[in-house]
Amino acid sequence: MQIIDVLKKYPASQTSLLEILLEIDRLKDNHYISKEEVHMISEYLGVRTSHVYSVLTFYTLLSTEPRGKHIIQVCKDIPCYVNDAFDVRKTLEKMLNMSVGQTSRDGLFTLEETACIGCCDEAPAMLIDLEPYTNLTRDKIERILASYREVTL
Amino acid sequence: MFERMQLLVCGGESCEQKQIGAIKDALLVELKKHDCENEIAITQSSCFGLCEKGAIVGVFPDEVYYQCKTKSEIVMIVEKHIKNNQIVEELRIKDPILHKRLKEHSNFHVFNKQNRIVLRNCGIINPLSIEEYIARDGYFALAKALKEYTSEEVIEIVKKSKLRGRGGGGFPTGLKWEYAKNSQSDIKYVVCNADEGDPGAFMDRAVLEGDPHSILEAMAICGYAIGAQQGYIYVRAEYPVAVERLERAIEDAKNLNLLGDNLFGTDFSFEIELRLGSGAFVCGEETALIASIEGFRGMPKLKPPFPAESGLWGKPTNVNNVETFANIPVIILKGADWFNTIGTEKSSGTKVFALGGKIKNTGLIEIPMGTTLRDVVFDIGGGIPNRKKIKAIQTGGPSGGCIIEKDLDTPIDFDTLTDLGSMMGSGGMIVMDEDNCMVDVARFYLEFTVEESCGKCTPCREGTKRMYDILNKISEGKGTLEDIDHLEVLASMVAETSLCGLGQTAPNPVLSTLKHFRDEYLAHVNDHYCPAGVCRELTNYIIDDTCVGCTKCATNCPVGAIIGWPKAIHKLDMSLCIRCGACKQACPVGSIKTVKGGEAHV
Ligand SMILES: Cc1cc2nc3c(=O)[nH]c(=O)nc-3n(C[C@H](O)[C@H](O)[C@H](O)COP(=O)(O)O)c2cc1C
Numbered sequence A: 001m002q003i004i005d006v007l008k009k010y011p012a013s014q015t016s017l018l019e020i021l022l023e024i025d026r027l028k029d030n031h032y033i034s035k036e037e038v039h040m041i042s043e044y045l046g047v048r049t050s051h052v053y054s055v056l057t058f059y060t061l062l063s064t065e066p067r068g069k070h071i072i073q074v075c076k077d078i079p080c081y082v083n084d085a086f087d088v089r090k091t092l093e094k095m096l097n098m099s100v101g102q103t104s105r106d107g108l109f110t111l112e113e114t115a116c117i118g119c120c121d122e123a124p125a126m127l128i129d130l131e132p133y134t135n136l137t138r139d140k141i142e143r144i145l146a147s148y149r150e151v152t153l
Numbered sequence B: 001m002f003e004r005m006q007l008l009v010c011g012g013e014s015c016e017q018k019q020i021g022a023i024k025d026a027l028l029v030e031l032k033k034h035d036c037e038n039e040i041a042i043t044q045s046s047c048f049g050l051c052e053k054g055a056i057v058g059v060f061p062d063e064v065y066y067q068c069k070t071k072s073e074i075v076m077i078v079e080k081h082i083k084n085n086q087i088v089e090e091l092r093i094k095d096p097i098l099h100k101r102l103k104e105h106s107n108f109h110v111f112n113k114q115n116r117i118v119l120r121n122c123g124i125i126n127p128l129s130i131e132e133y134i135a136r137d138g139y140f141a142l143a144k145a146l147k148e149y150t151s152e153e154v155i156e157i158v159k160k161s162k163l164r165g166r167g168g169g170g171f172p173t174g175l176k177w178e179y180a181k182n183s184q185s186d187i188k189y190v191v192c193n194a195d196e197g198d199p200g201a202f203m204d205r206a207v208l209e210g211d212p213h214s215i216l217e218a219m220a221i222c223g224y225a226i227g228a229q230q231g232y233i234y235v236r237a238e239y240p241v242a243v244e245r246l247e248r249a250i251e252d253a254k255n256l257n258l259l260g261d262n263l264f265g266t267d268f269s270f271e272i273e274l275r276l277g278s279g280a281f282v283c284g285e286e287t288a289l290i291a292s293i294e295g296f297r298g299m300p301k302l303k304p305p306f307p308a309e310s311g312l313w314g315k316p317t318n319v320n321n322v323e324t325f326a327n328i329p330v331i332i333l334k335g336a337d338w339f340n341t342i343g344t345e346k347s348s349g350t351k352v353f354a355l356g357g358k359i360k361n362t363g364l365i366e367i368p369m370g371t372t373l374r375d376v377v378f379d380i381g382g383g384i385p386n387r388k389k390i391k392a393i394q395t396g397g398p399s400g401g402c403i404i405e406k407d408l409d410t411p412i413d414f415d416t417l418t419d420l421g422s423m424m425g426s427g428g429m430i431v432m433d434e435d436n437c438m439v440d441v442a443r444f445y446l447e448f449t450v451e452e453s454c455g456k457c458t459p460c461r462e463g464t465k466r467m468y469d470i471l472n473k474i475s476e477g478k479g480t481l482e483d484i485d486h487l488e489v490l491a492s493m494v495a496e497t498s499l500c501g502l503g504q505t506a507p508n509p510v511l512s513t514l515k516h517f518r519d520e521y522l523a524h525v526n527d528h529y530c531p532a533g534v535c536r537e538l539t540n541y542i543i544d545d546t547c548v549g550c551t552k553c554a555t556n557c558p559v560g561a562i563i564g565w566p567k568a569i570h571k572l573d574m575s576l577c578i579r580c581g582a583c584k585q586a587c588p589v590g591s592i593k594t595v596k597g598g599e600a601h602v
Helices: A003-009 A014-027 A035-045 A049-056 A078-082 A088-096 A138-152 B013-017 B020-033 B071-084 B130-135 B140-148 B151-161 B173-182 B203-210 B212-226 B240-255 B286-293 B322-334 B336-340 B373-380 B414-419 B438-452 B458-475 B481-497 B501-505 B508-516 B518-526 B552-556 B582-586
Strands: A070-075 A109-114 A126-128 A131-133 B005-010 B040-045 B056-060 B064-067 B189-194 B230-236 B271-277 B317-321 B350-357 B363-368 B390-395 B401-404 B428-433 B540-543 B592-595
Touching (some): A003 A014, A003 A035, A014 A035, A014 A049, A014 B271, A035 A049, A088 A138, B005 B020, B020 B071, B056 B071, B064 B071, B130 B240, B140 B212, B151 B173, B151 B212, B151 B322, B151 B336, B173 B212, B173 B317, B189 B212, B189 B286, B189 B322, B203 B322, B212 B230, B212 B240, B212 B317, B212 B322, B230 B286, B240 B271, B271 B286, B286 B317, B317 B322, B322 B336, B373 B390, B390 B438, B401 B508, B438 B518, B458 B481, B458 B501, B458 B518, B481 B508, B508 B518, B582 B592
Parallel strands (some): A070 A109, B005 B040, B189 B230, B189 B317
Antiparallel strands (some): A070 A126, B005 B056, B056 B064, B390 B428, B540 B592
């Protein structure tokens, strides 16, 4: 789908802004909103580009920089932390050979942290493309990453 | 044709991962074998609330629940129970505490002290089926409100029920509705706050995923009461399942004209739309939420004016939390007097809590207000695992505080928790044991606030950062006594001068840990020692003479700092140790202890 088609799905009013940003982000393989897109959105909604930027940069699910195909978000909140027999973030950093905030060289994964994702009864947990994975163990993480790699190959 | 039996397969997130699809497929294969696939309905329900039991299949109307692991078990259930009406006793779910096979779901010990009002349909109905919701008296409350009551009467009932907002503040819901009703305007809005962001809380998710129609129905009732025709649900994008089910529910309700124009043949019309939150905790604050729906950065505004006067696009707006709304249909159907029989004098009804942390049974529980914390932790929660001692219960998330052992017999309600220096919050309840360092816990919550502070007001933006820096300093062993004083001064300043609830309550975790666990702070500052052995820089390990020489610690040590022969007491070289704690975790007999710096060198 083209960006313009996404825009047309929404009424041209400021209240659609966040929805539009989220949808474009999801649509794109590299999950970010480019400068050109900011201009298109601002034109369509009739709001200033600076306003689009201000909203775009406020919400943690959105990005102005290209990201990986799959976005891994590790829950960093207290239930996951208290129950954490091992450190999910560090484990992922090691397995992916990068730190939080970075994108893997092959462009497959971006590693991020997230606030509580409501899976506390099954801590520790993470989201990949907003899909929850819970009761994580080292083996499980390895299997999950492998499954994403396989699909993409 | 009607199905004679229904099989409910748990589709909660944890079970969904345990390959519910496979179980459903296997069930279908077996049913086909016996030629009865048309007599039996297989339904995916929401979470049964027994996640630690694994994949669960419920057989209705018999109300028998099975725990299935293998294909042969499924074969057995179909052959014996479905085909021949014989209950397969050996596969029935065991009660986690009584370790007995019990006859009925409601007899579970875990459920004994619970009273399911908010979660009444969760796990019982298929959340994707509006018919099943209607079969459980769904939309009857809306019909009753529209046909039998004036809008004033609806508000009167809600006021009399003494329902208080479950989103954290505990503000009387009926009163809030009355304010919105009394605000003069042609256009008004109802907003459901489903931005659930408190770490450790997931009750709203459970309701949205398990019983989405109850929220739609309640919002329509609220719309009728205050005179609004449009509702918005602001739900986190991080809850994709909830979003999907709400979308479906709205569509189904529209198709049956339970939302839309002229509901139940009256002149009342009501529509609901979804709006997605995108990962900003502060958007749970109602004025920030409103800004976010309008397409601005989600930053809070000064109150007054309250949303009831001037909210969404400047119009009177009533904002309620998911759990608050979930109570409304039942209150309308059963009446305020009935609701008042549950709970305490000042806090009627139930509250859903998310039990987490160091506790045997984690998960959601719904208890009448007034239940004691001890009952929650030890009876319902099954106590602390690994024979550890309870240290504190954290309630209210980053806005709340810690409750200690001696206060466990307090009956829980809005006011008692506040009196204890914590708060109800949205219902996260995290149990900590002796292995949790309270300085570290406070530091953790402050880190959360620092990150989630929207930056609009200075006390919150700068003050929380400074407090966080001081806590870091203390946990690294570089803190001084003056730092503790500074912490207290800053805490009261941030609490008193911040713009919104985020900053106003952010110091609570610090103040409450300082109050109850000052000695732990002092140990960090004066003795450079973390009693719980959490703060790395302040932890030294020794292996004492109870060591059985099993070699587990040595194998687990990533840097080879432990030496010793099998069956001999091991030795730890602190100069090599990186303080990762792997040895302590690996030790089966608890011989590895943390000690004050200096004592440990071998
Ligand atoms: C920082 C902050 C975060 C909040 N987050 C939530 C939330 O996630 N869900 C919620 O229902 N209320 C939240 N609230 C409370 C709302 O501002 C508001 O009081 C509530 O939605 C009112 O609904 P109730 O009366 O039904 O509780 C938050 C408040 C603050 C200050």
